[in-house]
Amino acid sequence: MVSAAIQGNQEAEKQQLFDCRDAYAKALEDMAANDARVSVVINDSLSSAKMKDFKTKYPERFVNVGIAEQNMVGVGNGLANGGMIPYLCGASCFLTARAMEQVKVDLAYSKANVRICGMSSGMAYGQLGPTHHSIEDMAWMRVLPNMTIIVPADPVETAETMRYSLEHTGPMFLRISRIPVRKVHGDDYKFELGKAVVLREGNDVTLIANGVVVSRSLDAADALAKLGIQARVLNMSTVKPIDRESIVKAARETRGIVTAEEALAAGGLGGAVAEVLALEYPARMRMIGLPDTFAPTGTAEFLLDHFGISAEGMTKAALELVRNEA
Amino acid sequence: MKQTTQEQLNGPKEHAAWLSAKANWIRLSAMTMTNHARLGHTGGDLSSADILATLYMGQVLKVDPGRPLWPQRDRFVMSKGHCSGAFYSTLALRGFFPLSQLKTFMDPLSMLNGHPDRNKLAGVEANTGPLGHGLPIAVGMALAARMRKESWRVFVLVGDGELQEGSNWEAAMCAQQYELDNLIVIVDRNRIQQGDFTESTICMEPLADRWASFRFEVKEVDGHDHLALLQTFASLPVVTGKPTCLIAKTIKGKGVSFAENKPAWHHGVPTKEQLDQASRELGVEVTW
Numbered sequence: 001m002v003s004a005a006i007q008g009n010q011e012a013e014k015q016q017l018f019d020c021r022d023a024y025a026k027a028l029e030d031m032a033a034n035d036a037r038v039s040v041v042i043n044d045s046l047s048s049a050k051m052k053d054f055k056t057k058y059p060e061r062f063v064n065v066g067i068a069e070q071n072m073v074g075v076g077n078g079l080a081n082g083g084m085i086p087y088l089c090g091a092s093c094f095l096t097a098r099a100m101e102q103v104k105v106d107l108a109y110s111k112a113n114v115r116i117c118g119m120s121s122g123m124a125y126g127q128l129g130p131t132h133h134s135i136e137d138m139a140w141m142r143v144l145p146n147m148t149i150i151v152p153a154d155p156v157e158t159a160e161t162m163r164y165s166l167e168h169t170g171p172m173f174l175r176i177s178r179i180p181v182r183k184v185h186g187d188d189y190k191f192e193l194g195k196a197v198v199l200r201e202g203n204d205v206t207l208i209a210n211g212v213v214v215s216r217s218l219d220a221a222d223a224l225a226k227l228g229i230q231a232r233v234l235n236m237s238t239v240k241p242i243d244r245e246s247i248v249k250a251a252r253e254t255r256g257i258v259t260a261e262e263a264l265a266a267g268g269l270g271g272a273v274a275e276v277l278a279l280e281y282p283a284r285m286r287m288i289g290l291p292d293t294f295a296p297t298g299t300a301e302f303l304l305d306h307f308g309i310s311a312e313g314m315t316k317a318a319l320e321l322v323r324n325e326a
Numbered sequence: 327m328k329q330t331t332q333e334q335l336n337g338p339k340e341h342a343a344w345l346s347a348k349a350n351w352i353r354l355s356a357m358t359m360t361n362h363a364r365l366g367h368t369g370g371d372l373s374s375a376d377i378l379a380t381l382y383m384g385q386v387l388k389v390d391p392g393r394p395l396w397p398q399r400d401r402f403v404m405s406k407g408h409c410s411g412a413f414y415s416t417l418a419l420r421g422f423f424p425l426s427q428l429k430t431f432m433d434p435l436s437m438l439n440g441h442p443d444r445n446k447l448a449g450v451e452a453n454t455g456p457l458g459h460g461l462p463i464a465v466g467m468a469l470a471a472r473m474r475k476e477s478w479r480v481f482v483l484v485g486d487g488e489l490q491e492g493s494n495w496e497a498a499m500c501a502q503q504y505e506l507d508n509l510i511v512i513v514d515r516n517r518i519q520q521g522d523f524t525e526s527t528i529c530m531e532p533l534a535d536r537w538a539s540f541r542f543e544v545k546e547v548d549g550h551d552h553l554a555l556l557q558t559f560a561s562l563p564v565v566t567g568k569p570t571c572l573i574a575k576t577i578k579g580k581g582v583s584f585a586e587n588k589p590a591w592h593h594g595v596p597t598k599e600q601l602d603q604a605s606r607e608l609g610v611e612v613t614w
Binding site: 061 | 452453455468504
């Protein structure tokens, strides 16, 4: 009886869902306590970026520029010039798109020590629609020289990447989702920049995902296992610099690669993997993400399923590769 | 670090005359660079030369060419980065890099890009060129001084046409909200932008009222009067708790008769003959 109860609890914990913004906000407060350079700039995003507690604890290192993203990014450059390590925290859709030239010039070209925390990226805003979705941010950020891009998969990795960001030199884009996810990493997980994490071994097919899609890729691997297919699952949380070695290794050792992400696949993680494969080890692949389209109306969960950014979608794509279907 | 020159010891009028000669050298140096590269922005180089000379040679800015990244330095942001000819000439004159480097302006692989790059050249604080970037950056620098409890000041030189970029007004709202009295915006009010006069393009007046309505303390001076510029810079902050806007009334192409107040000289390139004429009119020679 006791044993069954413990198992039940463990099962419940496995399924518990987390908002990664909580982990990021907590990490920022912890970092600020130990490092006087840590500062925050928001664009009226006090609630959406979960910065109420930070503001209360560190008001002197907290700037609210109002609804003004171009200024926000410039202010980040100026703070870094003055020796601070600023975190620009706001909805990814506005922070990247509205201030794109500032991100290019003031951060990437300038090699400024600024971190962009793009909140509620992808289709997290669901029914609010394409104006509030940030499905383009991966392509936009990835094309910028000097920009480092990290898409954490769960609260553990979110906190870890935040801590890593303090050691990093140069501009960085962190994509923080509000879509509830379960933990895919143990609490002892250590983030390493540019290294994919093998979450599951397998030599039939490879699933490469990041962000909120990682837990779905594990579900796909479970489904494939039931069909006798062993899928390797890579969490590619660092999109830039991409882990070329893991990608080529997967292409050599498995029969094909499926990428899955909550973004436009062209230019995003899928594009990054395809570029490596085309040049270094041409292999069969499927790219799951948004095709060349804006999303229709629907909740985030609905939209992920709608575009096949789901266990079912990945399972189907993996089966095509394994069965040598076109 | 503070250099005391013979000219300064001689009194304010002599000092102004000395600064004027330095500014004219900057003018001719910038035109020589533009002649060399066959590219450049002569009109704005000439209108901003007196402001740059006063800031750097008049010992307004607390900077140290020997330690360009000295943490407590004053920050100067050349928001009108297209006037790199005047800016680079000023930095070299102040000793941030050898004068001979000016010869490489826009050459292949030169550190002297058409627009300044802080990662290539000592003394450059911000990568500018696209307009409307400098003021937001300057606001961040001023906020950083406050966060670090440091006393550095931030000077940013913007063009008047540049103020048509909305990002400036986002930054202005932020500066007043945070009461950044360690920030001074200098407007090079030469009344000409790339294609035409500012007032025939997008009217900038009443410019002083606009800045005042954004709760800046506004000063208007002759941007070619070194004493007036020095006096204003010596009185900062003009009002405690308020950022300052100095509208420097200037003449585009100032000091060279054929370029003065002519929109075509926004990015006009002087010929060798025109350089010689400019040298005679400015009363200086450039031999780097």
